[in-house]
Amino acid sequence: MNNSPKDQPVPLHNRWHPDVPAVKVVDPGAVFRIECLDWTGGQIKNDNSANDVRDVDLTQVHYLSGPVAVRGAEPGDLLVVDILDIGALQASPWGFTGIFDRKNGGGFLTDHFPNAGKAIWEFEGIYAQSRHIPNVRFAGIIHSGLIGTAPSRKLLDEWTKREKALVRTDPKRVPPLATLPEKKGALAGMATGAKAEKIMKEGARTVPGRENGGNCDIKNLTRGSRGYFPVFVKGGNLSMGDIHFSQGDGEISFCGGIEMAGWIDIKVNLIKGGMKKYGVTTNPIFETSPLEPNYSKYLTFEGISVDEKGKQHYLDPYVSYKRACLNAIEYLKKFGYTGEQAYMILSTAPVEGRISGIVDIPNSVTTVYVPTEIFDFDLTPNSKGPVKKNRKQIALCTK
Ligand code: ZN
Numbered sequence: 001m002n003n004s005p006k007d008q009p010v011p012l013h014n015r016w017h018p019d020v021p022a023v024k025v026v027d028p029g030a031v032f033r034i035e036c037l038d039w040t041g042g043q044i045k046n047d048n049s050a051n052d053v054r055d056v057d058l059t060q061v062h063y064l065s066g067p068v069a070v071r072g073a074e075p076g077d078l079l080v081v082d083i084l085d086i087g088a089l090q091a092s093p094w095g096f097t098g099i100f101d102r103k104n105g106g107g108f109l110t111d112h113f114p115n116a117g118k119a120i121w122e123f124e125g126i127y128a129q130s131r132h133i134p135n136v137r138f139a140g141i142i143h144s145g146l147i148g149t150a151p152s153r154k155l156l157d158e159w160t161k162r163e164k165a166l167v168r169t170d171p172k173r174v175p176p177l178a179t180l181p182e183k184k185g186a187l188a189g190m191a192t193g194a195k196a197e198k199i200m201k202e203g204a205r206t207v208p209g210r211e212n213g214g215n216c217d218i219k220n221l222t223r224g225s226r227g228y229f230p231v232f233v234k235g236g237n238l239s240m241g242d243i244h245f246s247q248g249d250g251e252i253s254f255c256g257g258i259e260m261a262g263w264i265d266i267k268v269n270l271i272k273g274g275m276k277k278y279g280v281t282t283n284p285i286f287e288t289s290p291l292e293p294n295y296s297k298y299l300t301f302e303g304i305s306v307d308e309k310g311k312q313h314y315l316d317p318y319v320s321y322k323r324a325c326l327n328a329i330e331y332l333k334k335f336g337y338t339g340e341q342a343y344m345i346l347s348t349a350p351v352e353g354r355i356s357g358i359v360d361i362p363n364s365v366t367t368v369y370v371p372t373e374i375f376d377f378d379l380t381p382n383s384k385g386p387v388k389k390n391r392k393q394i395a396l397c398t399k
Contacts, residue, residue, distance in 0.1 A: 005041035005063050006187065012037070012063045013189035015181070015203025016214065018153050018233050021190040022069035025235065030070075031084065031267045037063045038261045039145070039242040044096045046120050048132075050395040053098040053255065054116035058105055059185025062146050062206040062215065062242045067189070069235030070268050077231040078274030079149055079238060082267040083289075085223045086142045086243060089261050093123045095245045097344050098255030101397070106175035107254035109325065109343060111308075116397040117340045121245065121258045121348070128245055128258055128348075132394040133341045138349050138374040139293040140246035143222040144264055145257055146206060148213030148284070149229045150237035155211060159204050179205040213284045215242065217251045219350070224289030230275050230282070240264060248351030249368075252325060256347035293350050295371035299379055301328040302356070304363040312362055317355050320366040324353075328368050335379070336389040340396060349374055 005012055013020050026032060038044070039062040044052050073079060088095075099117035102110045119132040129137040151159065163178040170177055186200035209216035213229050221227060229238065243264070244257030251257055275281045303324030305313040313319045325346055332342035345351075352369035372379045377387055 005037060005060065011189045012065060012187055013239065014060060014063050014187050014206060015199060016151055016156065016206060016212070017199040017203040018150050018156060019191065019195055019199055020067055020150065020188060022067050022235055022237055023190060025069045025071055026268060027071050028268060028270045031265065033263050033265050034065045034240060035263045036065045036241045036243055036261060038259050039063060044098065044118070046094050048395050050116045050118040050397045053118045054101050054104065054397045056104065057185060059182050064146065064206065064239040064241040066239035067150055067237035069237050070270060073231050073236035073270055074234055075152065075232055076273055076275050078271040078278065078280060079229040079231050079236040080269040080271060081227040081229060081238065083144065083221065083223055083225050084265040084267055086144065086264045087262055088123055089263065092261050095121045095258035095260035097121065097253065097258055097348050099253045099340060099343065100255055103174055105254055107256065108250065108252040108322065112326070113340060113343055118395045119344050123245060132392065133344060134391050135376045136345060136374050138246065140258065141219050141222050141292055141350050142245050143219055144240045145217045145242035145244050146215040147227065147240040149231055150233045151204065151212050152232040155232055156204055159210060179207045181205065211282050217247065217257065219247045219249060220288050220292065221286055222289050222292060224291045225286055227284050227286040228274065228280060229284045230280060238268065246348055246350060248346050248349055249353030250321065251347060253343055253347040258348050295350060295373050297372045298352065298369035299372050301331065301368045303327060303366050306363065314362050315358060315364045317358065317364045317366050320364045321353060324366050324368040328370055334386040334388060336391045338393050340394050341391065344394060
């Protein structure tokens with residue numbers, strides 16, 4: 001935990017590649033614990049400056065633990081992964097949320113919040129609260145933002161080809177359209193010599209979710225849930241990391257969950273030939289957990305696919321979700337939160353995001369459900385008007 005990512009007792013990796021060697025081989029039915037660094041490998045500190053978020057080295061992300069191979073797993077099988085439990089390391093009961101600088105990562109609302117910002121969250125058992133965002137406290141829905149199996153050589157080549165083609169459509173864009181293989185900052189796990197070099201050079205970046213699962217940031221993949229992952233290589237080779245104490249649907253500020261180091265208890269099993277049997281050939285499926293925060297009252301904000309400049313888009317949920325989030329942020333500002341604080345609340349609290357309508361041309365309607373019970377004041381509209389207070393600010397870089 002205190003060692004640098006390069007100097008861990010079990011070597012870490014931060015790229016997807018079929019040749020990353022398994023750190024351990026287990027039998028179907030095995031139960032084991034995996035410890036994970038936070039996704040940046042400790043680059044972000046528990047303090048009141050956002051300079052570390054502004055200057056974060058994104059070639060290093062995400063630090064992953066594993067891969068763990070399952071004896072007998074072959075391409076075409078489904079790897080059954082029970083997330084038995086997840087927790088914070090005892091020495092590290094805190095997490096962070098970042099708004100990335102537009103020139104270094106950006107985020108969903110980077111046009112509105114271009115400067116780096118940071119909030120620190122303290123954990124009290126299942127609850128999180130932040131000295132940077134007062135009057136809000138919620139039960140976490142702790143999950144691994146990133147979990148997946150290793151790609152086959154063929155799949156890796158497809159990823160590289162299609163993502164390169166996308167970047168070529170606008171190669172100078174800031175932030176870029178996709179993160180392509182990048183040797184700088186790469187770690188190849190237990191591989192050494194020429195094999196490590198190859199992994200570092202060719203390995204897919206871990207930023208997007210893909211066919212193997214990966215960085216899907218599904219908040220409901222919490223303790224007690226079960227995933228079914230396609231197996232593309234012998235052993236399956238399961239890796240994971242990027243633990244979030246909590247996250248709203250969409251993880252909108254990009255470094256947007258409550259990012260933390262921690263441990264995950266896992267049980268693995270196999271369904272032989274399961275990919276074909278269940279038609280789960282391109283992406284994982286999962287079962288939800290019986291344990292999730294039990295909020296029942298939500299204030300819901302709508303967005304339509306008309307952008308901030310008034311331009312009509314055709315059924316575009318990306319545009320409408322942005323508008324729904326901006327509507328929620330404007331509302332929260334009436335109670336004294338800054339835009340940055342509101343952005344982070346939407347990004348971290350157990351906020352539900354839904355595609356409500358996707359057929360009524362030309363507007364898709366998406367909705368953002370904010371649980372009102374997480375605030376220690378009444379968030380609903382009434383005839384007296386909002387109680388506006390100074391609610392401080394997150395750590396923010398002004399340039
Ligand atoms: Zn994360």
